[in-house]
Amino acid sequence: MPPILEIRGLEARVDDKPILRGIDLTVNPGEVHAIMGPNGSGKSTLAQVLAGRETYAVTAGEVHYLGADLLTRAPEERAREGLFLAFQYPVEIAGVSNVYLLKAALNAARRHRGEPELDAMDFLALVRGKLKAMEMPEDLIYRSVNEGFSGGEKKRNEILQMALLEPKLAILDEADSGLDIDALQVVARGINALRAPGRAMIVVTHYQRLLDYVVPDFVHVLSQGRIVRSGGKELALELESRGYGWIDDAAPAAVRAQ
Amino acid sequence: MDTDTTHIDELISREYAHGFVTDIEADSVPPGLSEDVIRLISAKKNEPPFMLEWRLDAYRHWLTMREPDWSSIGHPPIDYQDIVYYSAPKAKKDGPKSLDEVDPELLRVYEKLGVPLKEREALAGVAVDAVFDSVSVGTTFKSRLAELGIIFCAFSEAVQEHPELVRQYLGSVVPRGDNFFAALNSAVFTDGSFCYIPKGVRCPMELSTYFRINAKDSGQFERTLIIADEGAYVSYLEGCTAPMRDENQLHAAVVELVALERAHIKYSTVQNWYPGDRDGKGGIYNFVTKRGDCRGAHSHIAWTQVETGSAITWKYPSCILRGDNSVGTFHSVALTNHRQQADTGTKMIHIGRNTRSTIVSKGISAGRGSNAYRGLVKVLKTAEGARNYTQCDSLLVGDRCAAHTFPYIEVRNPTAKVEHEASTSRIGEEQLFYCRQRGLSAEDAVSMIVNGFCKEVFKELPMEFAVEAQKLLGVSLEGSVG
Numbered sequence: 001m002p003p004i005l006e007i008r009g010l011e012a013r014v015d016d017k018p019i020l021r022g023i024d025l026t027v028n029p030g031e032v033h034a035i036m037g038p039n040g041s042g043k044s045t046l047a048q049v050l051a052g053r054e055t056y057a058v059t060a061g062e063v064h065y066l067g068a069d070l071l072t073r074a075p076e077e078r079a080r081e082g083l084f085l086a087f088q089y090p091v092e093i094a095g096v097s098n099v100y101l102l103k104a105a106l107n108a109a110r111r112h113r114g115e116p117e118l119d120a121m122d123f124l125a126l127v128r129g130k131l132k133a134m135e136m137p138e139d140l141i142y143r144s145v146n147e148g149f150s151g152g153e154k155k156r157n158e159i160l161q162m163a164l165l166e167p168k169l170a171i172l173d174e175a176d177s178g179l180d181i182d183a184l185q186v187v188a189r190g191i192n193a194l195r196a197p198g199r200a201m202i203v204v205t206h207y208q209r210l211l212d213y214v215v216p217d218f219v220h221v222l223s224q225g226r227i228v229r230s231g232g233k234e235l236a237l238e239l240e241s242r243g244y245g246w247i248d249d250a251a252p253a254a255v256r257a258q
Numbered sequence: 259m260d261t262d263t264t265h266i267d268e269l270i271s272r273e274y275a276h277g278f279v280t281d282i283e284a285d286s287v288p289p290g291l292s293e294d295v296i297r298l299i300s301a302k303k304n305e306p307p308f309m310l311e312w313r314l315d316a317y318r319h320w321l322t323m324r325e326p327d328w329s330s331i332g333h334p335p336i337d338y339q340d341i342v343y344y345s346a347p348k349a350k351k352d353g354p355k356s357l358d359e360v361d362p363e364l365l366r367v368y369e370k371l372g373v374p375l376k377e378r379e380a381l382a383g384v385a386v387d388a389v390f391d392s393v394s395v396g397t398t399f400k401s402r403l404a405e406l407g408i409i410f411c412a413f414s415e416a417v418q419e420h421p422e423l424v425r426q427y428l429g430s431v432v433p434r435g436d437n438f439f440a441a442l443n444s445a446v447f448t449d450g451s452f453c454y455i456p457k458g459v460r461c462p463m464e465l466s467t468y469f470r471i472n473a474k475d476s477g478q479f480e481r482t483l484i485i486a487d488e489g490a491y492v493s494y495l496e497g498c499t500a501p502m503r504d505e506n507q508l509h510a511a512v513v514e515l516v517a518l519e520r521a522h523i524k525y526s527t528v529q530n531w532y533p534g535d536r537d538g539k540g541g542i543y544n545f546v547t548k549r550g551d552c553r554g555a556h557s558h559i560a561w562t563q564v565e566t567g568s569a570i571t572w573k574y575p576s577c578i579l580r581g582d583n584s585v586g587t588f589h590s591v592a593l594t595n596h597r598q599q600a601d602t603g604t605k606m607i608h609i610g611r612n613t614r615s616t617i618v619s620k621g622i623s624a625g626r627g628s629n630a631y632r633g634l635v636k637v638l639k640t641a642e643g644a645r646n647y648t649q650c651d652s653l654l655v656g657d658r659c660a661a662h663t664f665p666y667i668e669v670r671n672p673t674a675k676v677e678h679e680a681s682t683s684r685i686g687e688e689q690l691f692y693c694r695q696r697g698l699s700a701e702d703a704v705s706m707i708v709n710g711f712c713k714e715v716f717k718e719l720p721m722e723f724a725v726e727a728q729k730l731l732g733v734s735l736e737g738s739v740g
């Protein structure tokens with residue numbers, strides 16, 4: 001099967017400040033890649049650039065998604081093509097019910113695929129099933145989008161959206177931040193339930209602990225806008241015991257080694 | 259921010275969908291205002307002497323007044339001598355007896371606007387008193403209403419048929435000399451709607467009127483008077499659109515509502531007059547005086563407005579809570595885009611005991627629009643136990659618009675409770691990106707966020723109006739965010 005995502009020499013900056021300085025990454029169907037790295041290394045920027053955030057200017061490199069150029073497409077087109085970003089900080093939208101956004105999102109994707117839109121009844125049946133799987137109470141979908149949600153509820157809501165939209169590539173940006181251990185396990189179960197042969201995931205995380213529950217196929221370490229180490233899941237454990245300082249020291253050597 | 263701005267521009271740049279001019283021969287007087295013009299208007303309308311006197315008094319008072327300059331709007335000076343004060347579609351003989359006699363061109367205009375003037379309005383349950391320029395051209399459902407003793411007709415007709423009611427109530431809420439624009443209206447108004455609901459009658463349908471400005475350079479000066487007698491109920495809908503035009507057009511209407519004991523008046527407006535182009539050229543100047551008098555105990559007046567049009571909106575629908583236990587409510591959505599300016603709000607004057615008022619104002623500014631909420635809550639000494647709750651929210655779309663809030667509170671009774679809450683938020687690039695990442699277009703995302711913001715007001719509107727209001731917001735904003 002052809003790769004879902006191919007990133008070659010990707011560079012991006014915000015306000016003339018280079019953040020990504022040459023990223024190469026290939027993600028195949030069914031794979032889960034963890035991207036780790038210290039604060040400021042460019043993890044979240046990579047996630048946002050892939051989703052099409054316009055605050056970042058791509059200055060070099062190319063990205064192919066499902067064999068086609070990704071960077072020229074609007075964020076909503078990427079989304080409708082099955083690229084999903086679970087936000088680190090999900091945004092609140094007052095007065096707009098969660099269920100309204102969910103239905104609009106799902107139907108936008110269905111229209112794009114040439115499928116009929118789901119009516120309210122069918123949609124509700126579908127979303128109820130997903131809620132159950134996510135161990136979420138039904139009232140959550142009738143509240144305003146993320147407004148007054150606890151940290152855990154916000155993160156679970158992201159996973160609920162992912163479950164509903166069934167993306168081909170899911171990028172999870174710090175899906176574990178701010179969660180207690182119970183909430184972390186619920187989120188992890190939600191993510192694992194969505195692992196599938198045709199679907200790939202990029203899990204961006206600062207800490208190893210999410211990876212205890214969502215076990216990655218590959219781990220990449222990002223430092224100063226470059227991937228400085230790649231390996232299997234054991235790399236995450238090594239980072240956990242040795243800290244990011246070890247990577248930073250190693251960074252110049254790693255770059256030279258390429 | 260550059261990309262955002264470009265995107266906002268694209269979204270804002272949509273053309274006004276109701277911009278067309280209908281070619282109908284108008285019967286107009288030359289521009290300018292004098293006692294002679296007022297006499298001519300009064301004579302054309304075959305008015306009784308008391309009306310002419312009333313107009314002339316208003317005019318003489320107006321001459322002593324100055325245009326108000328306290329609001330946060332700006333416009334080039336208006337030349338009141340360059341305005342046509344009377345313009346009527348040419349009548350076939352003595353005017354149409356039924357819709358069949360109405361100029362088909364006119365009916366087509368209403369059709370374009372979606373005004374249900376034919377058979378379908380029977381199904382919709384809407385009685386339409388259509389004001390085209392200055393003369394009413396058709397009134398439906400009149401006979402059905404008449405069976406209940408409800409009078410719903412053109413103002414000029416009420417002057418002929420029910421002079422005693424007009425004489426008793428005209429100017430009793432908004433006096434002739436109330437303010438500059440109300441005085442001007444009192445002197446020169448040509449038509450409008452009149453409605454009287456007798457004691458204990460609940461009006462069985464929403465009453466509706468569509469105003470439309472058409473003849474070139476004719477300022478419109480409607481006069482609306484609604485009286486709900488003891489225990490009566492009426493819901494009145496006012497909706498407006500206007501054709502595209504280059505010159506600014508003055509619009510200075512007066513609406514008076516009188517609610518007697520236990521009466522309930524619901525007055526809803528969706529205003530979509532031509533706002534001018536993206537550079538602020540053209541567009542309607544809308545200087546309106548709207549006021550309701552809760553004259554009887556336990557009476558209730560509810561204003562709901564959705565203001566999306568006009569280059570300038572200057573409008574403060576108010577309630578005088580005179581009767582004990584009377585209730586005033588004001589729900590407003592005001593949207594300004596491009597270079598539109600709105601200075602709008604309400605006045606709640608608490609006079610009676612245990613009077614209550616609620617104000618919910620939602621201001622949306624996009625493009626280079628400027629939006630001000632200006633409100634007064636006044637509790638007089640007599641208003642024992644008065645209570646007010648005000649919520650005033652502003653939403654900014656883009657980074658070149660402005661929102662202002664001017665709440666005035668005057669309390670002279672220590673038992674009063676007055677609450678004021680205000681918030682300002684911005685449709686952020688983050689919110690938009692979040693929605694777009696979920697597959698929504700930027701336009702749909704803005705529309706969804708704005709509708710969510712306005713939800714509390716829309717739910718006060720009658721169903722069909724709420725749907726129209728949502729569509730209007732969509733059209734007015736389409737894409738005003740990046």
